[in-house]
Amino acid sequence: MDVLLTDDERAVQQAAAEFLATEATPVLVRQAERAPDRMSHELWAKVAELGWLGISLPEQYGGQNLPLSYLGLVFEELGRRTAPVPMLGTMVVAQILARHGSPAQLALLEQVIKGDLILTYAVQEPDTRWSLDAVELAGRMDGEHLVLSGQKAFVDNIHTAGKCLVVFRMSDGSGLGLALIEPTLPGIDATDLITTAADAEAMLRFTDVRVPAADRVGTPGQARAIALEMMDLAAAFTTAMMVGAAGEATHRAVEYAKQRNAFGQPIGSFQAIQHMAADMTIGVDGAQLLVREAISRMGLGLPARVEVAQAKAFANEKCLMAVRMSQQIHGGIGFIAEFDQQLWYRRVAAWSLRCGTTPEHRALVAESLLDRQGPVRLGYDQSLQDDAMRAARVRS
Amino acid sequence: MDFEFTPHQKQLRSEVQAFIADHMTAALKAELKDDARGSGPEGEVFFAKIMARGWTAVSWPKEYGGQGGSPMDQFIIEEEFQRVGYKRIGGGGTGAPAILASGTEEQKRHFVPATIKGEISFSQGYSEPGCGTDLAGIQCRAIRTGDTYVINGQKIYTTSAHACTHIFLMVRTDPQSKRQAGLSILLVPIDTPGITVRPLWTIQNEPRAPTLTTYGEPRTNEVFLDNVVVPVSCLLGQEGDGWAVARRGLNLDRVGAWRYLISVMRDEDIVNWLKEDGDRNATLRADPRVRDKVAELWIEGQVARLMTMRSMSISQRGEAFSYEGAAEKVWAPEHGVRATEAISQILGPSAQLLNGSPDALDDGLFAHNLLGAFQSTVNHGSVQVMRDQVARNGLGMPRAGR
Incomplete structure (x- = not known):
C-alpha cells in the first residue's frame, strides 16, 4: 500500500504534462473547437509519435504494455490541458x-498505436440511461451478416473514427451483442449534437445496417461482461480527465487570486477565498484518489465496478464544484468567451454528465452495499471477509 | 501507486483478527465498556499478551522499546484493536512521538519504553481559557530560576489529566515574547505540588456514551498550575522552540487509525443496521432516497480512507507533509458530521434516544454520535484553521488578512 506515484509513474506524468503545456495551448483548443472535426489532427499525430497511444497496449503491436495506471495518468494530463484529441474512445475500444x-481485430491495434485509426464506442441511446438495461438497438442474424436497427446517442468523434464498437440486443432473445463496425456503412445516419464542450458528439440512427458477422466482438455469452468492462473504462478515463481539468482550474484560480487586488490586498489573502481554494483542492484530491484506485484495480484485473462508480459519482459533483468555484474566484472575466477560463468549465460540465450521472453510479454502490449478504467494512475487500473478521465486529 | 496491501500486511491483519477473536473475552468486553483503555485486571492480561506478540509501538525504534517496523503495520494493528473498542494500543498521541523527535537521549530512554508499557502517559496541555486553536496566545508562564522552572497559569480541555502520569505542557518561558516565539514544552509529572485538576463534564456523561461513540469521553479537565516547581530537565527540545517541538507531535496526532475510524465507522453502522432483519430496516433499505444517501456517505468514507492512506504513504516514505494532513483533518471530521446527521434523518426520532432509554437503537449509539461527531471538527485544530493551512502551505496563498 503506497498511494503515491512511483518514480517511473512520475516521470511519465511529467513528460506528458510538459509536452501538453507546450502543445495543447488554449489557442490550439480554440482552433479545434471551430474545426469541422472538433479535434487537432496535428496534436493527434504528435501524441502518436510520442508513443502514448500504445502506452498500455501489447508490445507485439508496437505498444509499451505498461500498467493501465500509466494510461490513467496520461488521461489526467490530457484533461488538465483539455487536449482536443479523440483519446477516450480510441483507448477504451483499443483496450477491449x-x-x-x-x-x-487485434491486428488493428498496430494502426491504432501509429495514430492511423481512431476508434469510438456507442452504448447509450436516446433515453440517455448509462445502463445495459437501456440497450434497445436491435440485432438479428441474416446469413453471414448481422443486421442492426435502432438508435445510439452521445457517440464521440463518429466522423473521424474508422471503427465504432456498438452494443446491441439480439431480437431472438439471446441477449446482448457487440460489434466493431465501420461508421460509414449504408443505413447509418449521424446527427451532430451541440455540446457545452464544443466537441464532436452525435446521435446515430441505424436502418437495417448490414455488418459482416466476423465483426462481432467476443462470444455472445461474453457480451454483457465485455460491455460492462468497456463502460467502466470509459467512465474511469472520463473521470481522470475531469480530475486533471478541475485540478488545473483550481490552480488557475489560486494564481489569479494571488495577483488580483481588491480592498487594497490580493483577494487570495481573504479567508473566504482561501477556504474555497482549500475545498476545491480537497474535492479534486478525493476524486483523484478514487479514480487512481479504480484504474489501478482494473489494471490488475481485480473487480472494480464499484470503485469506478464511486469515482465517477464523486467527481461529477466535486470536479464541477471546483471548476465552478474557479469561475467564481475569477469574477466576471470568468464567463467572457475570449478569456480562457471558461474552456475548463464547459468541458467538465459536459464530462460530468457523460458515462453515468451521480445518481446512476450511486445506485450501483448502494446495490453492492445493501443487496449482498453479510456485514460491510470500509476499505476491506469483501472477498477477504472471514470468520475472524466477523468475530471482531463489535456491535454484536 | 499501489492501492493493495502487501501479502505481509494482509497476513498481519488476519493474525491480529484471529488473536482478537481468541482473546477478547466477555469479561474483557464488559471491562472495556467503562474504560476503553482497558486498565482493569482483564485488560492487563490482554495487554501483556499483545506486548508478547510485539504489536505495541511497531513503528518506533527498537532501542527505545519499539519494534522498528513500518508505520503501515502499526496502522493495521491499531485499526483492528480500535475497531473492537480497545484504545490502549493507540501509539499516536502527543507524548512519545514528540519525545522521539526532539528529546535528549536520557528523555527518550526514560519516557518512551515506559509509554509503550503504559506506565507513563501524557495529557496534552496546550489550550487555555484564552486560546485554543491559536496556540500563539498562550499565557501560562514558566520562569527559570536556577535549575528550576516555576510555572503559573491555567490549562483547559486537558482530556486525560485525571488519568495520566504527565502533562505535555506548553508554556511561555520568555515573558517578553509574543506569539510563537518564547514558547517551550515541559514534561511535568501530574502529581507535582501546585497542580490542581478539576473535571469538566461533557454532554456524553449523563447518560454515558457507549463504546465506539465518536468523541464519547464523559469528561475533560481544567488544570490549574500555582507556583509549580520542576527541574529544567523537564524541558523538551530547546527553550523557546516549543512551537516547532509541538508541531512535530501534532502532525502525528492528526492522522492515524483512530481519527480515520471515528469518521468512517458511521458509514458501516448505517449500512449494517439497514441490513439487519426487521420490517423497518427492510422498508428503509428499499427506499431509493435512503439508498442514494447511503451510497453518497459511503463514497465520502472511501475518500476519508484514501486520504488516510495518502498520509500513511507519506509517513512510510519518510517524506514531509505539505498540506495533506490538514486536508484529511478537514475532510474526515466533516464527513463524520455529515454522516451522523444524515443517518439520524434516515432513522428518525429513534436516533435521539440515548443510552439506557427504552427503544434506543444500539445502546443509543446514533444519538451519542450526534453529541460527539461535531467535536472532531473542533479539537486538535479546527477545520477552519486546517483550511488556512491547506491554502497557505499547499497552495502558497498569502497570509490571510481576515
Missing part, C-alpha cells in the same frame, strides 16, 4: 480489442 478481439 486487446483483451477480447479476434486476430483480425
